[in-house]
Amino acid sequence: MGRVSMRFLLLLVSAVLVVAAGCGGSDDEGGGGGATGGELVFGTASDPVALDGALVSDGESLRPIDQMFEGLVTLKPGTTEVVPGLATEWEADPAGTAWTFTLRDGVKFHDGTDFNAEAVCFNFNRWYNFKGPFQLESATYYWQTVFGGFSDKKDPSLFKSCEATDETHVTINLTKPSASFLGALALTNFTFASPKALQEFGADEGTVDEETGFKPTGTYGTEHPTGTGPFKFVSWTRGDRLVLERNDDYWGDKAKLDRLIFRPIADNAARLQALQAGDIQGYDLVEPQDIQTIEGDDNLQILDRPPFNVAYVGINQAKPPMDKLEVRQAIAHGLDRQAVIDNFYAGRGEVAKAFMPPSLEGYADDVKTYDYNPEESKRLLQQAGLTLPVKIDFWYPTDVSRPYMPDPKRNFEAFAASLNKSGFQVTPHSAPWSPDYLGRAQEGNAGHIHLLGWTGDFGDPDNFIGTFFQQETGQFGFKNQELFTLLDNAEKETDAAKRTQLYQDANRMIMEFLPGVPYAHTSPALAFVAGVTGYTPSPVSLEPFSTVSLGES
Amino acid sequence: MLRFVVRRLLLLIPILIGLSILVFLWIRALPGGPAQALLGERATAESIEQIEQQYGLDKPILTQYWTYVSKVAQGDLGTSVTTRRPVVDELEERFPATIELAFAAMLFATFLGVPLGFIAAKKYGTATDHASLVLSLLGISIPVFFLAILLKYVFAVRLGWLPTVGRISATIDLEHPTNFYVVDAIIALDPEALWDVLKHMILPAIALGSIPLAITARITRASVLDVQNEDYVRTARAKGLPPRVVDIRHIFRNALLPITTIIGLQVGLLLSGAVLTETVFAWPGMGTWLVDAIKQRNFAVLQAGILFVSFVFVIVNLLVDISYALINPRIRVS
Numbered sequence: 001m002g003r004v005s006m007r008f009l010l011l012l013v014s015a016v017l018v019v020a021a022g023c024g025g026s027d028d029e030g031g032g033g034g035a036t037g038g039e040l041v042f043g044t045a046s047d048p049v050a051l052d053g054a055l056v057s058d059g060e061s062l063r064p065i066d067q068m069f070e071g072l073v074t075l076k077p078g079t080t081e082v083v084p085g086l087a088t089e090w091e092a093d094p095a096g097t098a099w100t101f102t103l104r105d106g107v108k109f110h111d112g113t114d115f116n117a118e119a120v121c122f123n124f125n126r127w128y129n130f131k132g133p134f135q136l137e138s139a140t141y142y143w144q145t146v147f148g149g150f151s152d153k154k155d156p157s158l159f160k161s162c163e164a165t166d167e168t169h170v171t172i173n174l175t176k177p178s179a180s181f182l183g184a185l186a187l188t189n190f191t192f193a194s195p196k197a198l199q200e201f202g203a204d205e206g207t208v209d210e211e212t213g214f215k216p217t218g219t220y221g222t223e224h225p226t227g228t229g230p231f232k233f234v235s236w237t238r239g240d241r242l243v244l245e246r247n248d249d250y251w252g253d254k255a256k257l258d259r260l261i262f263r264p265i266a267d268n269a270a271r272l273q274a275l276q277a278g279d280i281q282g283y284d285l286v287e288p289q290d291i292q293t294i295e296g297d298d299n300l301q302i303l304d305r306p307p308f309n310v311a312y313v314g315i316n317q318a319k320p321p322m323d324k325l326e327v328r329q330a331i332a333h334g335l336d337r338q339a340v341i342d343n344f345y346a347g348r349g350e351v352a353k354a355f356m357p358p359s360l361e362g363y364a365d366d367v368k369t370y371d372y373n374p375e376e377s378k379r380l381l382q383q384a385g386l387t388l389p390v391k392i393d394f395w396y397p398t399d400v401s402r403p404y405m406p407d408p409k410r411n412f413e414a415f416a417a418s419l420n421k422s423g424f425q426v427t428p429h430s431a432p433w434s435p436d437y438l439g440r441a442q443e444g445n446a447g448h449i450h451l452l453g454w455t456g457d458f459g460d461p462d463n464f465i466g467t468f469f470q471q472e473t474g475q476f477g478f479k480n481q482e483l484f485t486l487l488d489n490a491e492k493e494t495d496a497a498k499r500t501q502l503y504q505d506a507n508r509m510i511m512e513f514l515p516g517v518p519y520a521h522t523s524p525a526l527a528f529v530a531g532v533t534g535y536t537p538s539p540v541s542l543e544p545f546s547t548v549s550l551g552e553s
Numbered sequence: 554m555l556r557f558v559v560r561r562l563l564l565l566i567p568i569l570i571g572l573s574i575l576v577f578l579w580i581r582a583l584p585g586g587p588a589q590a591l592l593g594e595r596a597t598a599e600s601i602e603q604i605e606q607q608y609g610l611d612k613p614i615l616t617q618y619w620t621y622v623s624k625v626a627q628g629d630l631g632t633s634v635t636t637r638r639p640v641v642d643e644l645e646e647r648f649p650a651t652i653e654l655a656f657a658a659m660l661f662a663t664f665l666g667v668p669l670g671f672i673a674a675k676k677y678g679t680a681t682d683h684a685s686l687v688l689s690l691l692g693i694s695i696p697v698f699f700l701a702i703l704l705k706y707v708f709a710v711r712l713g714w715l716p717t718v719g720r721i722s723a724t725i726d727l728e729h730p731t732n733f734y735v736v737d738a739i740i741a742l743d744p745e746a747l748w749d750v751l752k753h754m755i756l757p758a759i760a761l762g763s764i765p766l767a768i769t770a771r772i773t774r775a776s777v778l779d780v781q782n783e784d785y786v787r788t789a790r791a792k793g794l795p796p797r798v799v800d801i802r803h804i805f806r807n808a809l810l811p812i813t814t815i816i817g818l819q820v821g822l823l824l825s826g827a828v829l830t831e832t833v834f835a836w837p838g839m840g841t842w843l844v845d846a847i848k849q850r851n852f853a854v855l856q857a858g859i860l861f862v863s864f865v866f867v868i869v870n871l872l873v874d875i876s877y878a879l880i881n882p883r884i885r886v887s
């Protein structure tokens with residue numbers, strides 16, 4: 001023992017390292033120079049839940065589903081503009097309740113079966129007829145947001161029926177006129193699966209027991225997702241990778257990549273290092289503090305997503321004196337929003353002046369704005385007949401970082417300080433994000449004002465301001481019938497130009513009425529190795545990899 | 554000996570039952586449930602109620618516990634709320650990942666730590682000894698995640714010698730009959746895959762094993778120092794035995810006892826999941842599984858995971874106790 005074995009050990013260790021160095025080089029992954037071909041490995045934040053668009057709502061499930069499945073319409077890359085998908089044209093009847101779509105001819109699912117009107121209705125009926133655990137919001141959030149209820153009529157549903165008039169014509173009948181549903185159809189959750197595969201692999205099969213809840217028993221969503229898209233499923237090893245390959249029988253422009261691999265890497269720093277080392281060629285949800293590092297690296301590039309969220313200070317008008325307009329205006333003038341954006345958003349934020357992002361149709365640039373003006377706040381409060389300082393409870397969440405609000409506490413501290421200068425006296429309150437804070441905010445138990453925000457689900461203004469202000473809510477505590485009616489009409493309006501007009505009016509009305517004060521939009525960022533081209537960031541994260549190529553790496 | 558083992562195994566039953574009750578109650582005492590985790594800002598009071606109903610969370614605690622126990626008795630550990638998969642399936646994937654990593658880390662710690670400790674003891678008081686003490690201190694004090702990121706940065710990102718994340722390269726295909734990737738690669742007779750898998754284990758094993766390495770070295774040193782002053786060692790030397798033989802047969806063998814205890818304890822700790830290392834290296838093991846389950850209030854996963862980990866810990870300690878008897882006949886448990 002002793003001397004001899006120590007030397008031997010040292011020798012062994014160095015030998016291992018030398019061999020590792022020799023055989024090393026982890027950058028032969030995702031090779032392939034040139035315009036087509038090759039393999040791209042993309043780092044994700046987690047594994048998908050399932051590959052069945054109808055039953056998921058998380059971003060990491062929707063991402064691969066987007067590549068394999070298509071719906072009636074889709075969005076022009078990088079925008080929220082609705083363009084033809086599997087339907088080439090569509091038209092609503094005068095009543096606005098029957099929408100007829102003309103389908104593309106000759107499209108096949110990955111399993112060789114035909115895509116046709118029957119398949120469209122099969123899918124719609126499947127969704128409409130979901131029962132039991134499938135009706136949980138955690139399963140079918142998007143169906144419920146867009147259409148409401150199901151065939152069991154427990155809740156009213158926008159969907160009435162689907163008619164396949166012939167192979168290439170299908171009519172969707174609604175229970176009331178709605179125009180927002182068209183934009184919603186571009187959602188990944190309304191993409192079509194092969195009826196044969198759905199049935200053969202038991203997509204709707206599962207057992208429900210108490211305590212453990214719903215357990216899917218079919219293999220459709222985990223082993224046999226079958227769509228019409230430019231990529232098709234190869235394999236999925238959880239915790240390791242999800243592999244897709246080019247669909248050579250795709251009806252449109254074929255994908256450039258041979259294979260697309262998604263690797264779950266939960267830790268942000270680990271994703272960055274994997275990118276730097278070449279183990280992955282791209283990833284999403286770049287931390288603001290890493291953006292400079294990536295921009296400074298010639299081998300890497302940052303792509304910006306157009307902002308599609310809003311951070312706001314919510315006001316609960318059920319708590320006096322918040323019901324007085326002057327007081328709400330005083331709050332607006334008492335928030336130093338620019339300072340918060342400059343200091344706590346790592347250069348990735350912009351001041352929001354409305355409750356929806358600028359890129360969305362219906363945005364009105366000429367809404368009333370409120371500059372930071374403590375004197376004006378004090379004047380307004382006095383005008384409202386209040387003695388200064390006006391005491392208010394201001395809530396913020398802890399244990400959380402949201403894309404629109406990376407550091408809630410900092411935002412709170414800055415806002416509280418500026419409000420205290422503007423005739424208010426802030427009493428701070430906080431609670432952990434989930435479930436306490438969210439529950440309180442929604443129920444209206446989060447003081448006079450609170451911090452919150454929203455990331456858009458789909459490219460429709462209804463998804464922002466309709467969600468917030470189309471009805472009475474505990475959170476905002478007001479009843480403004482004029483606003484409710486305006487938003488109802490806007491939602492139903494089928495004429496696109498008129499609709500935009502109505503939503504613009506609504507935005508102007510909202511910023512006069514001031515149920516809250518929006519303060520930030522942020523741009524999430526993606527990172528890729530320098531040679532990757534053809535990836536177009538979308539505000540709603542609908543981003544096809546079919547146009548992506550690796551370039552010279 | 555057999556009676557001893559059987560008695561210890563029987564003790565497992567009340568331990569596990571007690572634990573299961575504790576865990577069951579503790580998890581439900583945490584505020585909130587899976588609903589908020591699943592839905593975030595979109596959670597409305599209605600949807601929360603829906604989920605609670607669906608998962609039977611609105612029933613009285615005793616009913617919930619009874620349902621749980623009867624399921625477990627049938628081998629059904631429940632379903633993960635976030636992935637909708639049977640917990641058993643996830644356990645079957647996560648535990649081998651943790652074992653492989655823990656094993657690699659302990660191999661590194663033991664085969665480097667014991668000789669280092671031994672040498673430090675033999676060279677007591679010299680520069681070598683002092684150096685080893687400092688290194689041990691460093692090993693224990695450097696936060697694991699910091700060491701992990703540092704190792705990754707140097708060897709993976711800058712030098713490109715080793716991979717950054719995962720258990721295997723995205724470009725290598727391998728079937729996973731056992732979920733022990735090393736074993737799977739051997740079964741598949743795939744040397745390229747085997748080498749790739751081993752490469753992925755090197756940095757995490759070093760990072761994870763840094764603390765056990767330091768501890769093992771120190772304990773070995775202390776134990777050897779202790780033993781080499783014993784009378785029987787002096788006798789052995791006086792008998793004229795070559796130093797090598799004295800070292801191995803008398804000093805080392807007797808010093809092993811405390812070393813084995815420590816190694817056993819550390820294996821138990823490592824098997825409970827090395828969250829920090831797993832996070833930095835995106836290693837899909839038990840650590841991240843359980844921590845995520847806490848955040849998500851994933852009851853079924855937490856219950857199964859904690860129970861399983863406790864079970865493993867008890868077994869490992871049992872094995873350590875058995876090994877005492879094997880190493881040192883004087884300590885045969887009656």
